Amino acid sequence: MNAAPAVIYRHSWLDTLSAWVLALLWILPLAYAVWTAFHPSDYAIRFDLSAPWTLQNFRNAWEAAPFARYFFNTTLLVIIILVAQMILSTLAAFAFARYEFRGKHIAFALVLVQLMIMPDILLVENYKTMANLGLVDTLFAIGLPYFASAFAIFLLRQTFMGIPKELDEAARVEGASTLQILWRVYVPLAKPVYTAFALVSVSFHWNNFLWPLIITNSVESRPLTVGLQVFSSVEQGVDWSTITAATLMTSAPLLLAFILFQRQFVQSFMRAGIK
Amino acid sequence: MRASSSSIAGSGQRSIHAWLLLLPALVLLVTFTHWPAVATLIDSFYSTPKGVRAAVWVGLENYEVMADDPVFWQAVRNNLWFAAATIPASIGLALLMALWVNERIAGRMWVRMAYFTPTVLPMIAVANIWLFFYTPQYGLLEQVTGALGLPSHNWLGDPRTALACVTLVAVWKEAGFFMIFYLAALQTLNPSLKEAAAIEGASRWYFFRRVQWPLLMPTTLFVLVNAVVNAFRLVDHVFILTRGGPDNATSLLLYHLYEVGFKFWDTAYAAAITVVLVVVLASVALFQFFVLDKKVHYK
Numbered sequence: 001m002n003a004a005p006a007v008i009y010r011h012s013w014l015d016t017l018s019a020w021v022l023a024l025l026w027i028l029p030l031a032y033a034v035w036t037a038f039h040p041s042d043y044a045i046r047f048d049l050s051a052p053w054t055l056q057n058f059r060n061a062w063e064a065a066p067f068a069r070y071f072f073n074t075t076l077l078v079i080i081i082l083v084a085q086m087i088l089s090t091l092a093a094f095a096f097a098r099y100e101f102r103g104k105h106i107a108f109a110l111v112l113v114q115l116m117i118m119p120d121i122l123l124v125e126n127y128k129t130m131a132n133l134g135l136v137d138t139l140f141a142i143g144l145p146y147f148a149s150a151f152a153i154f155l156l157r158q159t160f161m162g163i164p165k166e167l168d169e170a171a172r173v174e175g176a177s178t179l180q181i182l183w184r185v186y187v188p189l190a191k192p193v194y195t196a197f198a199l200v201s202v203s204f205h206w207n208n209f210l211w212p213l214i215i216t217n218s219v220e221s222r223p224l225t226v227g228l229q230v231f232s233s234v235e236q237g238v239d240w241s242t243i244t245a246a247t248l249m250t251s252a253p254l255l256l257a258f259i260l261f262q263r264q265f266v267q268s269f270m271r272a273g274i275k
Numbered sequence: 276m277r278a279s280s281s282s283i284a285g286s287g288q289r290s291i292h293a294w295l296l297l298l299p300a301l302v303l304l305v306t307f308t309h310w311p312a313v314a315t316l317i318d319s320f321y322s323t324p325k326g327v328r329a330a331v332w333v334g335l336e337n338y339e340v341m342a343d344d345p346v347f348w349q350a351v352r353n354n355l356w357f358a359a360a361t362i363p364a365s366i367g368l369a370l371l372m373a374l375w376v377n378e379r380i381a382g383r384m385w386v387r388m389a390y391f392t393p394t395v396l397p398m399i400a401v402a403n404i405w406l407f408f409y410t411p412q413y414g415l416l417e418q419v420t421g422a423l424g425l426p427s428h429n430w431l432g433d434p435r436t437a438l439a440c441v442t443l444v445a446v447w448k449e450a451g452f453f454m455i456f457y458l459a460a461l462q463t464l465n466p467s468l469k470e471a472a473a474i475e476g477a478s479r480w481y482f483f484r485r486v487q488w489p490l491l492m493p494t495t496l497f498v499l500v501n502a503v504v505n506a507f508r509l510v511d512h513v514f515i516l517t518r519g520g521p522d523n524a525t526s527l528l529l530y531h532l533y534e535v536g537f538k539f540w541d542t543a544y545a546a547a548i549t550v551v552l553v554v555v556l557a558s559v560a561l562f563q564f565f566v567l568d569k570k571v572h573y574k
Contacts, residue, residue, distance in 0.1 A: 019375035020382070023389035026447070029404045030392060032415065036407075044407075092300040099293035100286075107297055114308045116560035120508060121529070121552050124536045124545045125311030125318070148303035178292060207397035209511040210529075214537055225399045229514060232403050240407055247403045251396045258395045262388055265395070269452070270459035 033244045041241035057245035061231075064238060066219050067249060070227035077139050077223055078205045082198055084147040092148075093156030094182050098168070114150035123214055130215060137221050142212045146205065152197050159190045196268035206254055224250045312553055318546035330543065337547035347548065349523045350531040353438055357527060358506035360442045361449065366498055368446065369453030370491075374483070376454070377461045387458075390451040398448060402515035405444045406431075409516070431517055434524035441525045444512050449505060453498045460494040461487070500563045507555055528552055 036044045037058070043051040061067065095101075096108055119126055126145055127136070135141040163186060171181045187194075209225040216222045222230070228250045232243045248255075258265050319337050321330040341347050376387045393401060408415045409430040416430060430436050464487065472482040510530045513519060519526035519534065526534070529552065536545030 015375060015378065016380040019372075019380055019386050022372070022375075023386040026451070027389040027392060029401070029408070029447070030396070032407075033404045088300045088303070091296040095293040095296035099289055099296075101290040101293040104293070107301065110301065110304060110309065113560070114304055116504065116556050116563070117308060117312060117553055118508075119307045119311075121549060121556065122308070122311035122315060123532065124542050124549060125314050126307055127537075128314075128542075129306065129311070144303070145307035148300040148307075150304070153300060203395055207399075209397070209399050209514070210533065213514075214533070225397050225511075228397075228403070229399050232515070243403055244407070247400045251400045254395050254397075255392075258392065259388075262384070266387070266391060266455055266458075269394075269455045 033248055036241050037245040037248045039241070041239045044240040044244075057241040058249065060238075060242045061246035061249060064242065065227060065231045065246070067224075067227065067246070069219055070222060070224045070250075073139055073221065074206060074223040074225075077143055078202050080139070081143040081146050081205050082201050084143065085149045085152050085201060086194065086197075088148050089152035089156055090182065090187065092153045093160055094186060096153070096157045097160035111150045111153050114148070115154070119145035120211060123211065126211075127214060137216050137218055139221050139223075141215045142221070142223065143205075145211070149201070152201070155193055155197055156190060159193045160186055163189050195264070199265060199268040203254055315546045315549045315553070318543060319550050321543055323541050323543040333543075337544050340544055341547050341551075346523050346526065347531060350526045350528050353524070353526055354507060354528045356438060357442055357445070358503065360439075361445045361506055361509075362499070362502040364442075364446045365449040365453055366495070366502055368450035369498065370457050370495075372450060372454040373457030373461055374487075377458060390454055392451065393448045394452040394455075396448075398509070398511035399515060401448060402444060402512035405440075405512070406516055409440055432521055434521050437517055437521060437524045441513060441516055444516070445505075445509050448509075448512075449502070453502070456494050456498055457491065460491050464490055496563075496566065500559055503559050504556060507552060528555075 035047070038053050038055070039051045040054055040056070092111070096104070096111075130136050130141045130144075133141075135144070167185050167189075168181055171185055176184065207225060208223075209229070212223050213226050213229070216226060219227075228246060231238070231246055318330075320332060320334060322333045322336070324330040372390045376383050376390070380386065411417060411427065411429040411432065414430075417427060420426075420428065428436070430440050468486055469482070472486060477485070507528060510527055510533070513525055513527060513530050517525040519530050528548065532545055532548045532552065535541050535548060
């Protein structure tokens with residue numbers, strides 16, 4: 001039906017060319033980083049197709065800083081945050097979607113506030129709170145302010161509201177408890193939204209920097225981003241090739257996931273964006 | 276247990292259930308968002324506690340210090356400049372990218388991927404790569420300008436160019452992210468609109484201006500709010516690229532807040548700066564609530 005008329009607006013070759021030029025410009029920094037990381041440091045500043053390939057830069061970086069520890073910390077961190085976010089926001093979203101109670105609108109407004117004023121801004125107060133709780137310099141302290149995600153609550157509430165009440169009632173007649181209904185009916189039906197949120201959350205917290213920088217000060221609790229910043233600061237005197245290798249290592253898991261699941265990634269961001 | 280919502284006892288019980296479900300999330304939200312926001316406001320009227328001397332009420336003194344602090348004003352100017360440059364540039368590029376990859380151009384998947392990739396990379400990692408581009412003498416930018424016979428320039432070391440360099444990285448990082456939302460919106464537009472316009476003989480530019488652009492308005496507003504918020508939140512790259520220098524030329528509000536709070540440990544003054552940031556973000560929230568909400572309904 002729309003096959004024939006669609007060609008009337010034929011995009012010109014100029015469009016394709018410009019799109020490609022911009023795409024190449026956009027990927028250039030990354031392509032450069034890959035080039036540098038896989039070649040001896042003499043080639044970091046001159047491009048030579050005959051340059052030998054090497055993994056030495058990765059070895060150097062890996063030995064120069066406790067990256068294994070950083071990887072472990074970051075992985076653990078994003079898992080803890082994700083699990084906490086999913087449990088807490090599922091419960092809250094269910095309450096907003098399926099219950100009528102006094103104070104509901106105020107409670108929902110309190111949730112929405114966090115969409116704009118994120119814990120990232122309230123650094124000093126949150127630091128004080130963590131100090132009072134004796135949690136400074138722990139992984140738990142990095143994650144705790146993010147456990148309750150307004151975004152997740154909002155997203156899941158929208159989804160839960162779209163689930164027919166009849167399913168709910170049918171399960172209730174079967175004698176299922178509220179939590180059983182939530183677990184057996186609502187959560188499975190919202191699976192795509194959970195996947196979308198998981199991708200957004202993992203990539204946000206894998207990349208998060210300022211709060212982890214402030215709340216951690218030792219190798220034991222530092223995530224990758226903070227470790228990378230410590231590693232590549234000017235005083236360290238490591239060469240460019242090693243730094244780019246470390247940089248690529250830090251981004252590799254997300255980058256690989258993105259290349260493998262490109263379609264899902266893009267769609268999940270789209271889904272997360274449309275409210 | 277099986278409460279019928281009509282009976283009074285039942286609805287009371289359901290109310291308790293609902294609050295119990297909300298409790299964990301609300302406690303955390305209050306602890307790490309609402310209470311800190313209120314506490315920050317209160318703290319901004321007190322002095323910084325030092326050693327044995329507890330904080331004392333100083334009224335608006337922290338704000339007076341702020342008014343006289345040239346670095347604060349520099350950060351405000353920088354941040355406004357940063358916002359004024361990143362917001363239109365990233366949104367404009369995002370729209371252009373989305374229009375391109377929405378067409379059936381050759382290698383569309385690759386192009387789309389190239390645009391979006393910076394979004395998934397950590398800003399800290401990205402800044403490392405760009406740092407090399409800007410490096411004097413042997414950086415990539417230097418090599419290009421050198422090849423063109425232009426004089427050598429220290430891009431990040433010169434107060435006149437440093438902020439532009441920081442801005443460029445932010446635009447590069449954000450444009451692909453915003454593209455996704457435009458792309459999503461474009462794909463929901465009815466294809467028959469395009470056919471009708473084509474049959475009527477409307478030019479593509481006319482079609483964009485009169486049909487696509489107005490229909491993309493809700494998306495633009497959504498992206499705009501995000502871009503404004505990000506303009507006051509994105510500082511990670513400043514840590515790697517310039518540390519606010521040279522001569523505070525790239526100090527943004529959040530970076531200045533970090534320095535005051537965690538390098539000089541002047542928590543009272545930091546509270547006052549936080550209040551300014553919260554007011555900015557709250558204004559964006561109110562704009563979203565009253566303007567954007569009319570276009571994109573929550574229910």
